[in-house]
Amino acid sequence: MKIQIIGASGTGKSTLENYIAEKEKVKWIDTDCYIWKDETFSENYPIDQRLKMYANDREKYNRFVVSGSVFAWNPTGFNDRDLLVFLTLDDKLRFQRLRQREIERTGESSLWLDMHGNQTNDFLDWCKTYYTANDPSKIGTFAEHTYQMNHSSSPVLKVNSDQSLEELYQTIMRFVIK
Template sequence: MRPRRIHITGAAGSGTTTLGRALAAATGAVHLDTDDVYWLPTDPPFREKRQIPDRLALLDDALGRTDRWLLAGSLIGWGDPLIPRFDLVVFLLIPPVLRMQRLRDREVERYGAETLAPGGAMHATHHAFLDWAEAYDTGTRVSRNLQAHEAWLSRLPCPVLRIEGDTTVEDRVRRVLSVRLGEGRAWQG
């Protein structure tokens, strides 16, 4: 049986949202992103966190509306009540240099190079975000880091599919769609 309720997680810039959207297009499942419930709508975005009970209520409602969904993003530190809902967790891990370049490119695409440049309205915020994201691979000073992710994954009761390296979206979709439940706890992608 194919998994119907999939959580896709990894570091910022690892491609969780991209994979979630691609899988939704391929399967017709509903795609949800943790950023949409984690952050309150602000301009510019990603400035004010929503309270944890409110995040959980929003996700509980959204996940309860369908039996086939893809939830992209991170739940570390706040989303454990959702764990029993997962049929499968997909963990994306890409080389740090590539991930950081993707984040830089994404930030420029979102906000514009001028806004992020020295003297720009978001220069300090942009660099604080990049510093936070870069600490994922090597540090423990941020709550969302590789060590914390690995510990969280090791406690999950459902199978975990690890997809490591610089792989295409198409390859990632193929790997996820090839998973059949009941074939063991973990796969190496």
């Protein structure tokens, strides 16, 4: 089983992948670990080091679930997957999740109010560009994800993540078993 889940930040990719990995007893690969050196998300790895980490994981694991994308820096990465899952979520709920996560990570004092009175920071401002960014080579954008779905050699399953983890898991497993 080789499943990759993509979608906008805050749709629940990592939470779902971790859940599937535990249920299926497979490796969970979080693509953020290829990019960021630590949990502050302030310093990233050079691409050559990312490629080495990716190659190492691919040598070690035949069965896995992947949360996120490597397409922007490794266009052929995870192309042998069995299923590509695209998670969606209503933007209001997605941004509630993102704001709460940012408060838990960096504290409420790291946020400021935007012109609409919503709490924001640089990361949240970037998340607002998910649907408006047009370059498919830009990581974590709808343009990138659409390109991947349109060119996927594996089946693509689009799922709204406003369901329980168990419901999402069951939906994905029914599709994988087909």
